[in-house]
Amino acid sequence: MxxxxxxxxxxxxxxxxxxxxxEYAFSVSERTLAERRLLKGTELSNExxxxxxxxxxxxxxxxxxxxxxxxxxxxxxxxxxxLNKHEISQDAxxxxxxxxxELNYLNDNNFARLFIKNNLRVGxxxxxxxxxxxxxxxxAADIIQEAxxxxxxxxxxxxxxxxxxxxxHQAGKLSYKEIKQKAWTKLRAHGFDQELSELVLExxxxxxDEQIEALKKQGSKAWRRYRKDEDFKRKQxxxxxxFQHGFSSGEIDSxxxxxxxxxxxxxxx
Numbered sequence: 001m002x003x004x005x006x007x008x009x010x011x012x013x014x015x016x017x018x019x020x021x022x023e024y025a026f027s028v029s030e031r032t033l034a035e036r037r038l039l040k041g042t043e044l045s046n047e048x049x050x051x052x053x054x055x056x057x058x059x060x061x062x063x064x065x066x067x068x069x070x071x072x073x074x075x076x077x078x079x080x081x082x083l084n085k086h087e088i089s090q091d092a093x094x095x096x097x098x099x100x101x102e103l104n105y106l107n108d109n110n111f112a113r114l115f116i117k118n119n120l121r122v123g124x125x126x127x128x129x130x131x132x133x134x135x136x137x138x139x140a141a142d143i144i145q146e147a148x149x150x151x152x153x154x155x156x157x158x159x160x161x162x163x164x165x166x167x168x169h170q171a172g173k174l175s176y177k178e179i180k181q182k183a184w185t186k187l188r189a190h191g192f193d194q195e196l197s198e199l200v201l202e203x204x205x206x207x208x209d210e211q212i213e214a215l216k217k218q219g220s221k222a223w224r225r226y227r228k229d230e231d232f233k234r235k236q237x238x239x240x241x242x243f244q245h246g247f248s249s250g251e252i253d254s255x256x257x258x259x260x261x262x263x264x265x266x267x268x269x
Contacts, residue, residue, distance in 0.1 A: 077138020
């Protein structure tokens, strides 16, 4: 029967090398060394050796997984992928994950809910993007949909407003219509559907005074740009320019009639 002929310490604290019949066989933790009473001269059957190796592999897999989970919540798929990258056997990985599931350290339902709640608190993703990201983390479609179903439409508004926050600062420079168009495009790109995008746009805090200021700035810019054209052609070009930037016919007429800013004063500069 195989006999332990030597036990040596590793550089890594708490780990020991086991030599059987004068050849390195495997390494164990200090806990395994004590629990199994592994001493020089101890006889081990082949079954004993395989059992110890399996226990060590399972223990190592759990330690790695727990360390990975200590940084932030993970899905089952993410933990399995992490263990695979560390060359943990499939059997040891599955055993570790099952152990962690039973201890409730791993729970894809809770993970989905937490992921969504965190996005609602500080993120910028709409439901469609959240759905895609959770699928990339290996979550089943029914788990994702169940978690998304629990969220009311109004709860997505803050995330949507974070998406379009930079556009709010362009009020007074761009027309309200142009800001809404840009906001709509950004919201759809971040995974907000039509209904949610409209709900977010309703919350945009854009004042009438800012629309007038935007008309003044954009109109003055266009009026100067076409200053070399004769009057009729100049006004037509300005009208087309302002219309393309989202201003209404009434607003454009007000500008060209000199009601927003004195056109002669613009020409003086």
